[in-house]
Amino acid sequence: MNSYAALLRGIGPSNPQMTNDKLRAVFTGLGFTDVGSVVASGNIVFRCADTDVPALEDRIQEALNAELGIPGGTIVRSREELRALLDSDPFPGLTHSRGTYLIATFFKALEAPAEIPDFDDPLARVVGVDRAARAVLAVVDNSVGKTPDFMAWLEKQYGKDITTRTWLTVQRVVKKMG
Incomplete structure (x- = not known):
């Protein structure tokens, strides 16, 4: 199974x-x-x-x-796939918090884009693309009043066949999988 x-x-x-x-x-x-x-x-x-x-x-x-x-x-x-993504440690030295909101956006497509264009907002940055997990990894700063609309930007770039999870949720999912 x-x-x-x-x-x-x-x-x-x-x-x-x-x-x-x-x-x-x-x-x-x-x-x-x-x-x-x-x-x-x-x-x-x-x-x-x-x-x-x-x-x-x-x-x-x-x-x-x-x-x-x-x-x-x-x-x-x-x-x-998810275990390998976690083991790749794409956010070295970062802890999930309001100032460093760690997210993974998963693509339904059989391939993730090789690279992501720059998101023009200093409050969000792409840290990498994990081709095997078909995911874009990013850090968003939610500690200020205006939150960047990074997920809407990704949807505009790549369509609706994507979904975003916090890094903590990805960790909880893998733990639940055993």
């Missing part, structure tokens, strides 16, 4: 159709095992025999839309 994490886009925990118990029920209904949720923002871990990740993403998204009316995006990563 393969261990995966589904990173769901557009989940609003206050929406009664998007609660963790309902999300887990969809995954269990698909025949997946060891289904669990991490944080109330659309991070579901599970096990299954499937190895065709794009087909798995489509299958999950179709079920979420049919059963809960969630049209958003489903991005799946294996435990190995």
Whole structure:
């Protein structure tokens, strides 16, 4: 059995159709095992025999839309991909805080861009692209009144088949995967 994490886009925990118990029920209904949720923002871990990740993403998204009316995006990563991303230590010496808000933006595409154009805001900077995990890694300064709209900028550059997680959430997801 393969261990995966589904990173769901557009989940609003206050929406009664998007609660963790309902999300887990969809995954269990698909025949997946060891289904669990991490944080109330659309991070579901599970096990299954499937190895065709794009087909798995489509299958999950179709079920979420049919059963809960969630049209958003489903991005799946294996435990190995996420573990390798964590082990690469892309934020050396940095600790997640308001001044150094560490984020990873995952691409649904089979490849992440080789490099990201400069984001013209001193409060956010791209620190790298992890091609294997298909993720862009960035640091955002949320300690001042005006927060840079880095995620909207990424969406404008690359479309809606992306989703962003804090580095702490990525760590929690991998821990939950065992």
